[in-house]
Amino acid sequence: MIIKANIKEALKSLITAKQRTILALIGIVIGIGSVIGMVSIGTIVQNEALKQFRDMGIDIVSVTKDYEDQGGDKGFSIDDIYSLPDYSPLIKKVAPYIISSTQYSYMGQDLYIELMGVDESFFDLNKLYVREGRLLSDLDRDRFFCVIGAETADMLRRVGIRKLIGGQFLFGDRIYTVVGILKDLPEGGGMRPSGINRSAITHISTALRAFTTNDITTFMARVNTQDSKTVKDVIENYFNKKARGLRVRVRTAEELITQMQKQMQLFTLLLGAIGSIALIVGGIGVMNVMLISVTERRKEIGIRRALGAQRNDIETQFIIESVTLCFVGGIIGIIMGIVISYVFAHFSKWEFLISQSAIVLGFGVATAVGVFFGYYPARSASRLDPATALRE
């Protein structure tokens, strides 16, 4: 009924008190802006992390020797790993690998490098591609060839080495010939073993002979089903009974995703909470401005009451004014939050996306702040004694 007239009135009165309105707006804009910005950044980070799973597919599992259950140093036998696909049709492909950290010294500078031994299917499972040269294949068995990660290549170039492909390097205590340089991989997340960017990768057969530690403690597998429970059971049973009684731990992509999503939710919640503090401060600013507005308009309130406005009408009028203020601030704040998250995504080279739920949240929160922080001033306005207010 009188809502429309109230909104018109609210806008007029807000425009009349420009300075005050702008100050309150800044508070709300910063508040809503930080909530939306933070939540959007959270969403962007989450999307980025999940993207790595999408890249690799979610049909990947990683199997690790369970250290807690077995004291001995013995790892998997490579033959046991390779016969796993024959044991169960659920396992399509396996890729054992070993890692041994080392330092590469060149002209007195030490570079930290991950030495890895892998087989051909490792590159396929992890979606690794070369930037220069070629990948290793199973034909490189027992040969001292390696491909190096993007960061390793950069480090070597930085210390002044020009010739990488075809160059020979002393990694650990053997000399390897570099045959390829891998493309740069995004950091963290996904099922990929960490450190590929900083690695020198040789064939696993070479590694088993050359590395100081040659226990295979981990392998990756592509599986045929998305029922992670069955896959886990199959692999655990295989090593428990058919092989050497080895206890294993199987991590599926699905598990990791669930775990990560939980973490991300927490992260987003935390960011949102930080933004909320700014919002509360903004809300208090609104309350302050509304209280001043009520004080300045005591006479107007008295007039309206004399003309027949009920307490409710006065209360509604001021709440609508406060909500209008917050809503306008909300719109600007949402735009600001989106711009912030865009800038963030741009400089992190991450995929930008607008979180629709954040926008809905923004409007919801703006309205709620308006009602919440407008309620007390509106109520005190409606309680004014009209005769006293008119005498002033």
Add this chain to the structure above:
Amino acid sequence: MLRLTDIHKSYRVGPTTVDVLKGISLMVEQGELLSIIGPSGSGKSTLMNIMGLLEQPSAGTYTVGETKITYDDDRTLSSLRNRMIGFVFQQYHLLPRLTAIDNVGLPLIYRGIDEKEIAERSTEYIKKVEMQERSHHKPMELSGGQQQRIAIARALVGSPAIILADEPTGALDTHTGQEIMNLFKRLNEEEGITIVVITHDPKIAAQCKRKVELRDGIITG
């Protein structure tokens, strides 16, 4: 129409109680043009606030039309003010942000009447006070007499039972003040509108059909 019976009003000022009205009984009939005259401090403003349902008397009964006022419900009181009473104040009390015509329509907004009808009735009443030329001006752009005419249109727009005018000519020069009184007299004679004028000016009071004198909180004549 209005019936006040033995109305008392006292205020507490610190430890002392000040009796402003000490037993006022007064009847205002339909179609009257009545003046309440008294010096300042005689309690006439308090009396008008009570008659206008802006204040609650300390004792006594007040009946508007058929309704005995109980003061326990804001909704009923507001509604009665809105429908039965039209105020005209010494300082006009127009809302500065609204145009003349929007000021006139204000009481109707609180009746939940639709915009179109509010516009029609506001135009009708702004014509009645001969202010149609200025209907889209803000109060600041109008002279005192013009503002008071707008205030009178606002008091009339809801067809109230009675107009309560508190020193309506107090802020105006003699000539303009007389014009406002002429407008009241015309409205009273031609349309039978009940008007109560509160004033301290005997010349204004003399122009009304009936005169009530207030002194120290009691009616003296």
